Amino acid sequence: MLDVVAREGLARAGRWDADGEDVRLPAVLHPDTQRSPAPDFAQLTISTDPLGSAATIRYEGTRLTPEADETGEGLSLPRALIYPGGVDESLQKAADELNREEAPIQIVHDPAEVGPVTGLLVLPRAREVADDAWRLAGFLTTARRRAGPNAVIYAPGIGRPDQIALAAYAGVDVFDGLEASLAALSDTYSRVERPEGSAPPEHPACACPACRDADREGWTLDRLREHNRREQRAEVRRVRQAIADGRLRELVEQRVRASPAHLATLRRLDEDHGDLYERYAPTVREDELPVVGRRSLSRPEVTRWLDRLETRYQAPESARTLVALPCSATKPYGNSPTHQRIRPAIKHNARGRAHVVTFTSPLGAVPEELELMYPAHRYEVPVTGDWNEREEQVIRRAFEAIWKNGGYDQAILHVPPDEADIVEEALPRAERTVEPGERPTDDEATDRLGEAVRASVGDDQAIARDDMFAEHMDNRIDWQFGPGVADVLAEDTWIRGKYPWLRLMHGEDQLAMIKPERGALTLTEPGGRRLHEATDAYTIEIDDFRPKGTVFAAGVTGASEAIRPEDEVVCVHEGELRAVGRATAPGEIMADMDAGGCAEVRHRG
Incomplete structure (x- = not known):
């Protein structure tokens, strides 16, 4: 389990419950022999004669015999684990067929199978592709995707400290x-860097x-092996903690x-597999x-932001002028x-x-109503004022999407001239308000901005503050749940509270x-009921119980494949709302999981 x-x-x-022993993942599988006993801290070992308290995978017979040992108990490997290069392919395939349906351990050479x-x-060919960036990424990702959420993947040949974080991510x-x-x-001292x-x-x-003993008495094979094992163990523990903290990337x-090679693999x-990682x-x-x-x-979060700008975002209907402002270290x-120095010139x-859009990297552009949405409200980037080619491409793509999805008459670029050069071609009707040598916060620049904004809106009727807040709320809803959801979720509603602590109300119901x-x-x-009425994209189907x-x-x-971890979701049984909460796993694997949580309930239906 x-x-x-x-x-x-x-x-x-x-x-992972490995034959009755509790193994914390990620883990290391240590060989355990008389000449090279497994370390005392080993959680998982492989041996022909299991001893000790660690979970042990028994290794039966030779590496070249495809028949299974029918007398083995517990976690027992068939008589084939890793084939040397050149072994006949038919022998490898024969081993792949052993106990494919029922065995607690399965050995498959081709991830596509x-x-x-x-x-x-067990992926015996992992050693062959471990240092081949072009093959390794597809090899591991295909195996993980096809094996499903209940498989524990072991990759023989991958275990150097420098490999562990990247392979775990894959x-x-x-x-x-x-x-x-x-x-x-080979007289090699392992170092993760x-x-x-x-x-x-x-x-x-x-x-x-x-290392302390070696510093006093010199190196021996046993001391070098012990250091290497401890370096390996330390990196596994770092990876385990990074996963728990959401910091593995x-x-x-x-x-x-x-x-x-590792950079190429990433x-x-x-x-090649960014869509899977985004999910x-x-x-x-x-x-x-x-x-x-x-x-x-x-990063998946960055590519998702750009994708949603193109597929989910619609600029506020009342906006006639797009005003591009520079990035800042403070978020939102x-x-x-x-921005507090610049924005009064726009507001007045x-x-x-006018619709404020911030020029930034790595997200490209952030419309003002989305400043609180993740990751725009919490990302940390070194601000140097220099932009590489990739960043420029992302910025242009983002502004092109916003312009295309809005009804703007004009754009005003209140950014330094070098930044205006980047984005100007994405905005057909753009006016610059920052001269060379000026800062966007200079009085002359902000005065010029105010005049440009006033001229751009002309005699258009003013938009009430509440109407503008309602438009912004609609955009947040459609961004989070998909186009058109705001038509149902925000129908006949009003907004209570002071920004940013805003509440969407229907009468006195939040x-x-x-x-x-x-x-x-x-x-x-009540909001969950409206979401379920508007779309089934954030629905988890459950058995007949009240969670x-x-x-x-x-x-x-069952669950919608559109669900991502941390999404707001509704739990439904045969059309009846049973709970509202947040997802803790991707929707595409929920129904296939044997154990673990899929959602945390906030309100019961």
Whole structure:
């Protein structure tokens, strides 16, 4: 049984019941022999003669015999685990067919042949592709996708400390402990920041027991192996904690900088399999999203933002002028000193007809009504004023989408001239209000902005504040739940509260509210009913019970594939609303999960 408690990318942190022993994932599978006993801290071992308290996978017979050992009990491997290169393909396929339906351990060489698995899935060819960026990304992602949510994936040959974070992100649960011993046999000192390792240092900086002994008495094979195992263990624990904290992607981006091959693999994961990773990425985080390098521009959260600008976003109907403002370090932008210095010039002259859009990276552009939505309200990026080609492409794409989906008559670019150069071609009718050598906050520039805004709106009728707030609320609803949902969810409603703590009301019944720390609308039970009436895209089908607390997989019969972790969802039984809450897993795997939570209930129906 597998109980997943946290996810990021295709990585999972949780507990696996391995033949009655509790194994925390991700984990390392250590060989356990007389000449090379498994370390005391091993959770999972492979041995022909299981001893000790760790969960043990028994290894039966030779590597080249395809017949299964029918007398084995518990987690027992068939007589084929890893085939050396050149072994006849028919022999490999014969082993793949062993106990495919019932065995607690399945061995499949070709990920394309993987079917839904419950238990341990061994990928013997992982060693062959471990250092081939172009093959590794597809190999691991295909295996993870096809194996389903109940499979625990073991990748023999992948276990160097530098490989662990990236492979976990791609779906590997169990790593090869043999790699630590192989490195020691080649006189290699494992270091997570150096894929090739190094010669054993004369005075190691590591504080593990093996390194302390080596510092006093010199290196031996046993000490080198112990250090390598501890370095491997430490990285697995870092990865496990990073998954729990929602920070694995940041750790992966740090690790891949040490290896062109790893960087290429991450690029392939982003570009070839980005749609899959987006489905597993949460729509809300309550901490900051660090943007630390060019690969951050391809994070699932960033690509989702751009996709929704193109497919879900519609500019406010009353907006006649798009006003582009510069990015600021403070989020949301409306709270920044820069914007507080600039925006009065817009507000006092626009009569509600101007629409502020912030020029930024990595999201490209952020319309003012979406400033509280994740990740716009909580991302951290070094502000240098320099833009690389990839950032410029993203910015132009974002502004093109906003212009296309709005009824603007004109654009005003109140950004430094070099930024105006980037976006001007995306906006057909654009006027600049910042001269070379000026800052957007300079008095001359803000005066020029106010005059341009006043001229652009002309004699258009002023828009009431409440009407503008209603338009902005409609945009937030459609952004979060899909185009057209606001027509139902916000019908005959009014808005209570002071920005940003806004509540959507129907009479005296609250339907939803904005929580700035989450950056999304949260629904009440009446709001959930309206959402269910408007769309089934955020619906979880459950058995006949009244959920409270956690909705576990055992009670789920179906779920919309549009659901992402942290989405607002409704739980329904045969059309009857039973609960409103937030998703804790991707919708596409909920009905297939054997265990674990699918949603947390906030209101019962």
